[in-house]
Amino acid sequence: MAKFSSSEDVYNVLGTFFREAATDDQMGPEIQKSKLVIQFTYTDPDSQITIDTTNIADGQYFTVIEGETDKQPDVSLSMKADVANQFWLGKLNLLMALSRRQMVAKGPIPKIMKLLPAITPAYAKYQAYLEQIGRSDLLQV
Template sequence: MAVFADTDELHQIMADLWTAIKSDDQMAAPLLSSRLIVTFHYREPDGRLTVDCSDGKEMVITAGECDRKPVVEMFMKSSVAHEFWLGKVNVPMALIQGKIVAKGPVNKALALLPAIKPAYGLYPSIIEKNGLKVSTT
C-alpha cells in the first residue's frame, strides 16, 4: 500500500521538507558547496523533485517537471523515501538490494548524506503541519 495518497501529497511534503532544509544554514551550506543538481524520481505514487544547488548561492526546489539537467538522479518508491526521512532506511542495504537506484556520480550525492541527517527530525513535524494522513511509524 502506498504511503502517500497521490502525487500532489507527495510533492507537497517533499517540497516542504526541502524548503526547511534550505532554510537551515547548517544543512544548506554543504549542499550549496556541492553545486549539485539532484533529481529524485518517485513511484507509487509517481513524483519528481529537483534540488538545484548549481549556482552555489540559492537552492532552487522544483516539484514536478524540471528542465534543469540533473547531475545525479535517485529513483525509489515513495515509501522508501518516506522511510528514509524517518531515519529508518539502511542506505547501504537499500543500494545493495536495489531499492534505491542512483544514476551519475553517486559518490557526490552519498557524501551529502551526513549533512542532511538533521532533516530526519524535521520530517514528522512537516507531515503533522500539513495535516496529512501519513504513518510515521
C-alpha cells in the same frame, strides 16, 4: 498500499519539506557546497522533485523544482515515494537501499555519500515536520 495518495500529496509533503530545508542554516550550506543538481523520481505515486544547488534565490541554499523539468541532473535517485519517506525518517540506510535496489542511483554516488553527514539533521526535522502538519500516518513504516 502506498502512504501517499497522489503526486500532489508527495509535493505537499516532501516538496514542502525540501523547500523548508532550502532555508535551513544547519543543512543548507553543506548541501549548497556540493554544486549538484539532484533529481528524485518517485513511483507509487509518480512524481519528481529536483534539488538545484547551482541556481539559488535570496535566502535559499538551493532551489526545489516539483514535477518535470529540463534541468539535467548530476545525480538521479529513483524509488517508491514510501521508500523516500522511510529514508527521511532515518529508518533506511542509503547503502543498503541501493544494494537492495529499493533505490536506483545514476551519477557520482560518492558525491551523494558525502552529503549524508549534512542531511543527518533532516531525519529528526522530517519527523517533527510530519507531526506538525498532522501526517502521523507517515510516521508508521
